[in-house]
Amino acid sequence: MNNLIVYCEIENGIVADVSLELLTKGRSLADKLGCQLEALVIGSELSGVEKQIFPYGADRIYLADDKRLAPYTSLPHTSILIGLFKEIKPQICLMGATCIGRDLGPRVSSALHSGLTADCTSLEIGPHTDNKSGKTYENLLYQIRPAFGGNIVATIVNPDCRPQMATVREGVMKREIYNPDHTGEIVNLDVNKYVKDEDFVVSIIDREIAKSKINIKGAPVVVAGGYGVGSKENFNLLYDLAAVLGGEVGASRAAVDAGYTEHERQIGQTGVTVRPKLYIACGISGQIQHIAGMQESSIIISVNTDPDAPINAIADYVITGSVEEVLPKLIKYYKKNSK
Amino acid sequence: MALKIVVLAKQVPDTRNVGKDAMKEDGTVNRAALPAIFNPEDLNALEQALQLKDKNPGTTITLLTMGPPRAADIIREGLYRGADGGVLLTDRAFAGADTLATSYALSCAVKKIGDADIIISGRQAIDGDTAQVGPQVAEKLGIPQVTYAEKIVSVEGNEIVIVRRLEHGTETVKAKLPLLITVNGSADECRPRNTKMLQRNKYAKTPSEKASLTDTSLYEKRAYLNLGEWSAADVDADLSQTGLAGSPTKVKQVENVVFQAKESKRLTSADEDIDELMKELITNHTIG
Numbered sequence: 001m002n003n004l005i006v007y008c009e010i011e012n013g014i015v016a017d018v019s020l021e022l023l024t025k026g027r028s029l030a031d032k033l034g035c036q037l038e039a040l041v042i043g044s045e046l047s048g049v050e051k052q053i054f055p056y057g058a059d060r061i062y063l064a065d066d067k068r069l070a071p072y073t074s075l076p077h078t079s080i081l082i083g084l085f086k087e088i089k090p091q092i093c094l095m096g097a098t099c100i101g102r103d104l105g106p107r108v109s110s111a112l113h114s115g116l117t118a119d120c121t122s123l124e125i126g127p128h129t130d131n132k133s134g135k136t137y138e139n140l141l142y143q144i145r146p147a148f149g150g151n152i153v154a155t156i157v158n159p160d161c162r163p164q165m166a167t168v169r170e171g172v173m174k175r176e177i178y179n180p181d182h183t184g185e186i187v188n189l190d191v192n193k194y195v196k197d198e199d200f201v202v203s204i205i206d207r208e209i210a211k212s213k214i215n216i217k218g219a220p221v222v223v224a225g226g227y228g229v230g231s232k233e234n235f236n237l238l239y240d241l242a243a244v245l246g247g248e249v250g251a252s253r254a255a256v257d258a259g260y261t262e263h264e265r266q267i268g269q270t271g272v273t274v275r276p277k278l279y280i281a282c283g284i285s286g287q288i289q290h291i292a293g294m295q296e297s298s299i300i301i302s303v304n305t306d307p308d309a310p311i312n313a314i315a316d317y318v319i320t321g322s323v324e325e326v327l328p329k330l331i332k333y334y335k336k337n338s339k
Numbered sequence: 340m341a342l343k344i345v346v347l348a349k350q351v352p353d354t355r356n357v358g359k360d361a362m363k364e365d366g367t368v369n370r371a372a373l374p375a376i377f378n379p380e381d382l383n384a385l386e387q388a389l390q391l392k393d394k395n396p397g398t399t400i401t402l403l404t405m406g407p408p409r410a411a412d413i414i415r416e417g418l419y420r421g422a423d424g425g426v427l428l429t430d431r432a433f434a435g436a437d438t439l440a441t442s443y444a445l446s447c448a449v450k451k452i453g454d455a456d457i458i459i460s461g462r463q464a465i466d467g468d469t470a471q472v473g474p475q476v477a478e479k480l481g482i483p484q485v486t487y488a489e490k491i492v493s494v495e496g497n498e499i500v501i502v503r504r505l506e507h508g509t510e511t512v513k514a515k516l517p518l519l520i521t522v523n524g525s526a527d528e529c530r531p532r533n534t535k536m537l538q539r540n541k542y543a544k545t546p547s548e549k550a551s552l553t554d555t556s557l558y559e560k561r562a563y564l565n566l567g568e569w570s571a572a573d574v575d576a577d578l579s580q581t582g583l584a585g586s587p588t589k590v591k592q593v594e595n596v597v598f599q600a601k602e603s604k605r606l607t608s609a610d611e612d613i614d615e616l617m618k619e620l621i622t623n624h625t626i627g
Contacts, residue, residue, distance in 0.1 A: 071510075073512075074474070074483065074484055074485075074486075075483055078478075098506065099486070099487055099503075099505045099506055102470045102471075102486070103474060103484070103486045103487075104474075105471070105474075106438065106469075106470070106471035106472075106473075106474035106475045106478075107474040107475065107477065107478045107484065109439060109471070109475065109587075110439060110442060110474070110475035110478035110479055111478050113439065113587060114587055115437065115439065115586070115587030115588035116438070116439075116471060116588070117588060118467075118468065118469040118470065118471060119468060119469070128591055130589075142591065143588075147467070147593070152593045152594060152595055153593070153594050154590055154592070154593045154594075155590070155591040155592040155593075155594075156588050156589070156590060156591065157588070157589055157591045158587050158588050158589070159589060160587065161587035201483055201514060201515050202483050202485065202512050202513070202514040203512065203513050203514075204510055204511070204512050205500070205511050205512065205513050206509075206510070206511035207508070207509075207510045207511070208508045208509050208510075209505065209507050209508035209509075209510075210507055210508050211507065212506075212507050221626060245626055246626075263525075269468075270468055277625055277626075278620070278625050278626055298625070299620070299625050300601075301616075302603075307605075312603060313600040313601070313603075314600065314601055315601065315603050316601060316603060316604065317603065317604045317606060317616060318603045318604070318605050318606065319606045319607070319608060319612070319613070319616075320605070320606070320607055320608070321607065321608025322608070325608050326608045326613070329608065329610060329613040330613060330616075330617065332613075333610075333613045333614045333616075333617040333618075334617050334621075334626070334627075336614070336617070337614070337617045337618050337621050338617075338621055338626075338627050
């Protein structure tokens with residue numbers, strides 16, 4: 001009872017990276033709280049899935065296995081979470097801030113009247129005192145996220161309602177095997193106890209899911225462009241540099257919103273989080289939502305016409321100049337020196 | 340088939356231009372200090388509603404928004420683009436609401452509007468990016484939801500077919516009405532203002548806006564110029580579920596962001612500087 005549970009997403013028998021990252025984070029939070037780490041997997045043909053999950057430190061896995069439960073639809077999964085949570089009363093529930101987590105989380109939080117914080121960039125455990133009532137709370141989940149255009153970082157707590165729910169984007173938390181031989185209990189749920197026939201009112205008639213061709217997360221070098229790149233054409237300079245350095249092109253939200261490049265390349269709180277060896281920020285001013293997604297890069301170069309751009313504060317190298325002027329020179333001198 | 344559609348829309352601060360007075364001491368947003376705009380994805384939602392109206396004569400679109408009195412601006416904006424009417428949900432009791440308390444208030448108002456076939460909104464608002472209000476309203480109304488919608492393909496009888504835009508592809512789903520839909524920014528852009536609609540509706544006002552007028556005869560003659568304005572009591576909201584009191588999440592702390600500044604090397608775009616930089620990065624195996 002009162003444990004920490006991670007809703008694990010699964011596609012074609014593979015547990016999503018974001019779910020494994022949350023299990024890693026969940027394990028360390030559960031240790032601080034002195035509670036157990038649980039995982040919930042809902043889908044079809046789930047036998048063996050525990051082998052992917054136990055090494056990340058789960059003490060118990062709940063399985064809801066029924067052919068009607070995959071692919072994901074909102075209502076059946078919601079019903080299982082609501083029903084199960086009423087029984088096991090978790091204190092914390094974590095899920096990926098994915099199309100699934102962002103569809104499921106709010107519906108569950110509404111039904112249980114529990115607070116939910118989206119797109120957290122950090123999760124911690126700590127005390128809280130309510131200013132009005134003076135009431136104190138121990139061991140609350142601090143749900144930390146940039147807010148309001150990235151100008152502030154807010155710490156959100158849910159003092160009175162359970163579970164405390166939070167979603168986190170893929171790549172934000174680190175994924176680490178806890179113990180390859182770790183094992184725990186498997187609980188098979190009786191699906192019909194939780195799900196009603198009416199829950200299947202929305203049916204999927206077609207699905208076209210492609211493997212993503214863009215792999216910014218794993219790239220050793222990321223050349224990222226912001227609004228300051230100025231145009232879609234100028235973005236070609238970034239592709240050229242990335243190709244030469246064996247990297248990928250990323251972008252700030254402003255650049256994506258301006259149509260300079262595709263959404264899949266967005267780096268930051270509402271995009272992908274990256275930790276490359278080298279991050280070259282081109283014409284990016286450095287809103288905190290962007291910085292949240294790249295600050296752990298080993299080396300950061302900022303190319304900006306503004307010598308006081310906020311991102312320069314966290315850069316190892318600041319090149320004051322325009323993208324049009326500097327990028328061709330980076331290519332030229334890389335080629336010259338790498339020979 | 341004539342449909343009854345409610346569009347949920349939000350007036351949002353333009354978060355691209357935020358000053359120092361943007362936050363209040365209690366950690367909530369000081370909306371008065373910021374330029375206000377129609378939330379972009381809510382415009383995508385309005386367009387989907389308007390397309391349904393084009394194809395299904397007799398369809399009515401009601402725009403529902405919760406906010407301070409000046410949020411009536413986005414109802415008028417909706418009318419200029421083809422919505423039929425609008426309601427402003429406004430009350431001090433709603434102030435400081437998190438997504439759950441917001442959804443509760445909106446769901447009360449949707450119930451009062453009554454018999455909606457489709458409730459449609461943007462996927463998320465740019466001031467919070469949570470994408471929570473849509474699904475939470477659906478849950479409170481006890482109806483299904485289809486999120487991340489990109490295109491409403493067809494409505495026949497009470498059956499609707501929708502294409503959703505997911506991370507790595509699309510999914511086509513079939514659902515039954517009534518239904519709540521949230522629309523992705525990749526959906527069709529909203530049509531511009533229609534000049535005729537603008538002329539027809541530019542004097543549309545809420546009761547509070549009319550209060551300062553000496554001559555209200557226009558509003559007696561033209562009923563469509565009267566925008567709805569509802570308080571918590573008007574929608575029978577339980578005050579323990581609205582505003583700060585009804586919000587399970589509390590803002591513990593807000594911090595202005597201070598970056599852990601590094602010792603940066605400052606370079607110019609001169610050839611010698613770039614040459615030196617590349618030598619250094621290759622020597623220390625960052626690249627190469």
